[in-house]
Amino acid sequence: MLTLYSQPDSGNCYKPRLLLGKLGRPFRHVTVSSVNGETRTAGFLAKNPNGKVPLLELDDGQLLAESNAMLLYLGEGTRFVPEDAYQRALTYQWLFFEQYSHEPFIAVRRALTIYPERAGEATPEKMAATLLGGNKALQVMDTQLAQTPFLVGDWLTVADIALFAYTQDAAIAGFEMRQFPHVEDWLGRVRADTGHVPMDWLGA
CATH class of the missing domain: 1.20.1050.10 (Glutathione S-transferase Yfyf (Class Pi); Chain A, domain 2)
Structure with a gap:
């Protein structure tokens, strides 16, 4: 299952959640806050050296940062990314x-x-x-x-x-x-x- 590390009140983090909701695709949500320093811990930096959320972890463990990159990846082959x-x-x-x-x-x-x-x-x-x-x-x-x-x-x-x-x-x-x-x-x-x-x- 996909794992999404995100901050609930962040618009950038909302983007992939909104697309996943529209796709009806299940995922595991892990709350990580940039406000209290959780994005700067050694454990999180090992996953995303840029120290930001959202971060998407794929089923095979591959990691993808940047919200708009996630939209393109998750939207590939769906009505949300044009073929033309x-x-x-x-x-x-x-x-x-x-x-x-x-x-x-x-x-x-x-x-x-x-x-x-x-x-x-x-x-x-x-x-x-x-x-x-x-x-x-x-x-x-x-x-x-x-x-x-x-x-x-x-x-x-x-x-x-x-x-x-x-x-x-x-x-x-x-x-x-x-x-x-x-x-x-x-x-x-x-x-x-x-x-x-x-x-x-x-x-x-």
């Missing part, structure tokens, strides 16, 4: 966008807002920069979602799963989601898709 080369490339495009243009602003602003231990980093300059960058990312998504139901087209892919994880909490981080009506509609479509599970779901 161009559609697949668009999926990758959105995954890279999520990591470079979305997560550094929306996820970081969320962390500065909800984790007391990060409060010291929440300077006015940092909060303004993350708001500006996050709004730009949400506008890019809103522009696309005005044209297509999902980010790559007419069907949900791992790109939607990757971007859903932190976008669903953007309001918590102080983003005015009414500015992005197509994103709000898209959030509803992702939630309505078969097998959807909330962030606090850790497996059956």
